[in-house]
Amino acid sequence: MTPYRVLVVDDSGFMRKIVSDLIERDVSFTVVDTAKNGLEAVEKIMKLKPDIVTMDVEMPEMNGLESLKIIMRQYPLPVIMLSGINEEGMRETIMALEAGAFDFIRKPSASSSQDIEAVGEALLRQLHAAVHDSAWGKQKSAAQQPKPGDPAASAASPAADSPPQETAKPPGAADPAASPARTPRPAEPRPKTDAAPPAARPRREDAASPAAPKTPAPAPATPKTGGAASVPAPRPSSTPDKKPASPAAGRPSAAPAFTPAPQTRPEPAPAPARKPAASAPKSEPAAERRPAAGTPAPVSRPLAGGDSIDQIVAVGCSTGGPRALKELLENIPASFPAPIVIVQHMPPKFTHSLAQRLNTLSPLEVVEAQHGMQLRKGTAYIAPGAYHLLIKRTGDGRYMIELSDAPPQNGHKPSVGAMFDSILPLNEVRRHAVIMTGMGSDGAKEMKKLYDSGISTTIAESEETCVVYGMPRSAAELNCVMHLLPLPQIATKLNQVVKS
Structure with a gap:
């Protein structure tokens, strides 16, 4: 070789x-x-x-x-x-x-x-x-396969292997300010995600379905599409018009064009209006973010009156995650009626920079999680590097963040699996679990346990938009994914299920 x-x-x-x-x-x-x-x-x-x-x-x-x-x-x-x-x-x-x-x-x-x-x-x-x-590697492998044969074989192989890729690839040149869009990869079959669903569970969605009418983000602050919220999320073939600046020509790339998201938000005013007041949490002393293991969780911020938590969204990702999180959080409105807890595989200190960056781009308040923080609606919490992020319920019904210095789980710290395990017993609230792009299988087994326990929603990013289709594939192969969606549709689906 x-x-x-x-x-x-x-x-x-x-x-x-x-x-x-x-x-x-x-x-x-x-x-x-x-x-x-x-x-x-x-x-x-x-x-x-x-x-x-x-x-x-x-x-x-x-x-x-x-x-x-x-x-x-x-x-x-x-x-x-x-x-x-x-x-x-x-x-x-x-x-x-x-x-x-x-x-x-x-x-x-x-x-x-x-x-x-x-x-x-x-x-x-x-x-x-x-x-x-990655997308690059699989496209390169597919392109190299016919080379050992004669020219006829070389010409025939792409025709046989890549019709889905050619039909899904958007025409035209990329926006100079955007990174190139990834195209679907035909090199591997998509794992089945609709095998033998229990009768009482929601139907899982097949990303290969014909194009369907686009569905709305139900939040009034970020309307992007028309239609009823009850319509299932559109399939991958219907997504090109969601991000008009995404198409790219030339070599396939694992780098999605996620930067143009602000162009798709008709009413961006809520985010700028909210940010000055929301910046206060970032002034909290850095020492509070790194408690010794076993330290009792302090109450760092009391909940506002009436701001009770009745559902939680948990998101996990790895390689390609910062771009995926940008795409996701840019399209979640400030009025989102649930907290979002996030594990992104990343070293210490980098997670703080990631949270600061995402906070400037999202209508939500985005913070690096601190030990003892109370969960609040409309806020996203990113696990700090080298600490597991766990959710605990207090005796008076509040939900708090606990940072754990326990050994790595599934080879990672923070671990998506550890976070998912922490919400497993919280069946008094509606739970929604999301796995996006990343190497390996962190979180897949734990998502299966959540699925079996009756979790409200499980979502995995589909292969065509993943930088690396590892973690979502592992979850899909366990038949615990209710919605297998391309990245641009995940925020829309979360808005639907959380506000339904």
């Missing part, structure tokens, strides 16, 4: 050498060249056409974020960002993930061989995921 070709970009010659050596430990990859800044990286990508790029975030002349935006427009391919842990680097890393980067890793400490080894293992895992499990 021909090794995948990698371009390494970093302004430090020493770091370029370290990263190159880590990559070439695996015979599946070869470093074809290096670049010392973003401008040089763009030039070499156009010339060498590598399969994947590792990109430093902070560089002179042209930084990684600026370079990434050009790459995503002109020659989209998987880009793994290497980020420092300073505030500016973390903020730009989050923006790079929104702009189309496949994922990121923390830059290793040059003085610690143990740290270099740990970063090397994480980098190779991401490289393999990018070339094997």
Whole structure:
């Protein structure tokens, strides 16, 4: 097998050498060249056409974020960002993930061989995921299949293998400000999600159904479509008109065009009006966010009068999650009558930057969860890196966040599974569980337990919009997904089920 070709970009010659050596430990990859800044990286990508790029975030002349935006427009391919842990680097890393980067890793400490080894293992895992499990990797594999045969076979194979992809691929060029849209991938069959549903459960939706009329987001603050709320969410084939700036031409990309969401919101006024007052929670002392394990949960914010909680939305995601969360939370209105608790696999400190960024984009109040916070309607809580986020009911009927320092669950900390397990006994409230893009299977078994317990709603992101169709696939294969939906339809469905 021909090794995948990698371009390494970093302004430090020493770091370029370290990263190159880590990559070439695996015979599946070869470093074809290096670049010392973003401008040089763009030039070499156009010339060498590598399969994947590792990109430093902070560089002179042209930084990684600026370079990434050009790459995503002109020659989209998987880009793994290497980020420092300073505030500016973390903020730009989050923006790079929104702009189309496949994922990121923390830059290793040059003085610690143990740290270099740990970063090397994480980098190779991401490289393999990018070339094997992502949209880019599967499209590349499909394109390579007919090459060993003659020209006739080469011409016949795409016709046989990719009709769904060609019919679903939107025409036209991408908006320069948006990252390229992903197209459906025919390489693998979609797992069945409608096998043997219990008679009393809601019907699961088949993402391959014919186009259906678009359904509304029931919230008055964010009307986007017409029709009755009781109509099932539209199928993937009906989604292109939801995000008019999303279409992209050229190479398939795992980076969805999620940035144009504000163009689809007819009434954006509620968000700006709400943000000044909602920014107060961010001034809480950082020390309150990291209690010692077992510390009693303090009451950090009393609930407003009448703001009782009768339902909870729990969302889990991993690779590709920051872009997916942006798309989701931009389309949830400030009047959403439930709290949203979120686990995104991400290291410490980066989750704080993620929450700050999403808070500027969503009508909701978005915060990094703190130990002892009371759940409030219209607020999204993101689990801090290195802590499990659990939901507990107090004796007086309130619902609180508990941050746990327990060992990793399903190989992750925070873990989607740990969060789902914490809402399993809360059958006095309506529970809604969502799994979106990500590697692995975190949360799938726990979603199955919730499904069997009578949870109100289970939603998984369908393959055509996932950066990596791992976690949602695992849940779908357990036959516990009621609604298998492309990303643009998940917010609409949540608005329907929570307000119904």
